Amino acid sequence: MLLYGYFRSSAAYRVRIALNLKGLAYDNHFIHLQKNDQLSEDYARLNPQKLVPTLVDGDRQMAQSLAIIEYLDETHPNPPLLPKEPAERARVRALALAIACDIHPLNNLRVLRYLVKDMGVSDDKKNQWYRHWVETGLQALEKMLAGSSATGRFCHGDTPTLADICLVPQVANARRFNCDLSACPTVERIDAECNRLDAFIKAAPGKQPDAE
Secondary structure: OEEEEOOOOHHHHHHHHHHHHHOOOOEEEEOOHHHOHHHOHHHHHHOOOOOOOEEEEOOEEEEOHHHHHHHHHHHOOOOOOOOOOHHHHHHHHHHHHHHHOOOHHHHOHHHHHHHHHHOOOOHHHHHHHHHHHHHHHHHHHHHHHHOOOOEOOOOOEOOOOHHHHHHHHHHHHHHHOOOOOOOOHHHHHHHHHHOOOHHHHHHOHHHOOOOO
16 A cells, blocks of 8 residues: 655544554655645646545555545454444544544645735734634534543543544644643543554654654
8 A cells, every 4th residue: 555645744644543553554655745745747636636645555546534544444344443333433433523524624734825825814823723723623522522421541432443543633733833732631631542552653743754
């Protein structure tokens, strides 16, 4: 398998965690987002959205981190990243989507670039935007986790799931931008549990060969 990604991309970070949890070997092809590698014609043919990650597995290529992770879970079912029971699967997906759909898109690099370059927003205001939406989203996630008996050592029970795979990269980015996580003790506790596992440690941005 070949993973097109960037060390700081939280979406690529998710896929790295999933690959590691599954014990799957893969090669990297680095797409430097700050240098606009994703806008090249060659990459646009591979991924018309011009986003990372893209996973190539044999003659199959796919985009969107959550779709990639579910593909990995279906083709390499052990260890499972989603529970078997439908309501539990729905809960894990809801937690993951709360991050991947409601928090991450608002603080994606291309959004932040547009705010500054096209709308003339100052760096201070851009960072204020970032912190507002990340803190708002993670505080809602905190309530979802703290208020449920299904929350265990991890987001759902005592083994990592798709929800944890989404949580850890978002928390890492939140810390990088000095977001206030004081209202999110459950989120921080689960993040710490995850980051004791080799699969998460090895997937961290600073551990990647293209880290700067």
